[in-house]
Amino acid sequence: MADLAKICTGIKGFDSLFDGGILEGSTVLVEGMPGAGKTTLGMEFIYRGIKDYGDPGLIITFEQFPETLYRDALSLGWDLQALEKENKLRVICTSPEVVLFPESNFLEQVVKETAAKRVLVDSISHFYQVVHHSLKLRRSFYSFCNCLHRLRLTSFLVKELEQDKENLHSFEEFLVDIVVRLHYEARDGLKRQRTIEVIKSRGQFHLSGRHSFQIKKGGTQVFPFSYLPDIPCGISKECIPTGINGFDFLLRNGLPQGTTVLVAGETGTGKSVLGLEYLVKGAQLYQDKGLYVSLEEPPERILMMAAAFSYDLEALIKEGNIQVMFRPFLNTHPDELWIELTDKIKEYGIKRLVIDPLPALISRIGDLYVLRERIYYLTAYLNNLGCTSFLLYSLDNNGNDRQFGIVQSVVQGSVILKYSWFQNRRQRQLEIHKLRGGGHITGNHMF
């Protein structure tokens, strides 16, 4: 039997949840609480279909007048009215009976007229108003789905959820091919987080789990968290000298390429300076491209820090040898950053990476198991990309940071920076705690 054809929705990152696209002719249930982004996702499915794949589209709404839909779409950058004028789209506001009851032949008629390939129905929750008996409703919905299949439409069916309960499932979920849930989760003291989860997909693979997504001008972007299978797995035997005086001696020449090193220490112990020097020396001595990801300090501060050590960071940035990426942690979700990072590393051939500081990013990951998984994936990515990285970690001084233990156990190397007192003066010391796949000199060393 020939493989069933897949179609790309065109929604950024969404297709990756399904290994490239959804099966043509699928019925996709998009459910979520108010404001979860259901309509936006559905409109984009139709819009991208027309714009990028030449699929004529159909939008059927019950309560929302076309005018408000046009307005909302325009705010995202999509001129639906222009597409209607070109006969590529039809927006219909009607009553649920017309669509649900087969006698009306409504869908057949419209599809005949428009040659639509994609349809959005917003929302099927209105079907509850016209059929009150649950068994009858189920039968009607089943016939409706069959009709969509018969007309070879790939459809997004929006369903309103009053409660976002993990184990609460409606009959519609059993009848459609794909179920996608959009969550808009509240988090103590922080902005709500949008996540998307595929609950089922008949006859095809999907990435499980809740993946973060954003809505902004231009549409929806999903950040699927997955292991990139296309990167050859294998550990390089190359050794990367850090270029930092004395440090390479302790490392017995350098770090195995692709190693992720946790550089931890209390505030002021010199983590950022060490990270910066690692990139500067890499660029100056070995022509390695470097990326400094700052989650707290704006680029101006990093430049000031560099100037204090007489590093001409500005020149290195101008020449494209070092990039400074400032992502204020309050607005940055770890999964989004991981994906942006790996794309950047591949695009620019980044060999050295510094993340400063890691806790700013991971402190919002409440579940320690999830944290272990995320750090494991990150280090595996970086390892496979051959990008040797420093994750800077600010330690609190009471030692009850449970995340630290997990990160330290997952990464391949860890270096602790600390203070000690010598003749009434603070002295900085450095200790290499562990280094997988590389020998090193143990003990505390002044720096």
Ligand SMILES: Nc1ncnc2c1ncn2[C@@H]1O[C@H](COP(=O)(O)OP(=O)(O)OP(=O)(O)O)[C@@H](O)[C@H]1O
């Ligand atoms: N132009 C835009 N720029 C940025 N964000 C936007 C824009 N348009 C919509 N949004 C975001 O999307 C959210 C609404 O999305 P949408 O209307 O798709 O939700 P919905 O799930 O369909 O809600 P409802 O259940 O009320 O129909 C808004 O609350 C807003 O946060």
Ligand SMILES: [Mg+2]
């Ligand atoms: Mg809506």
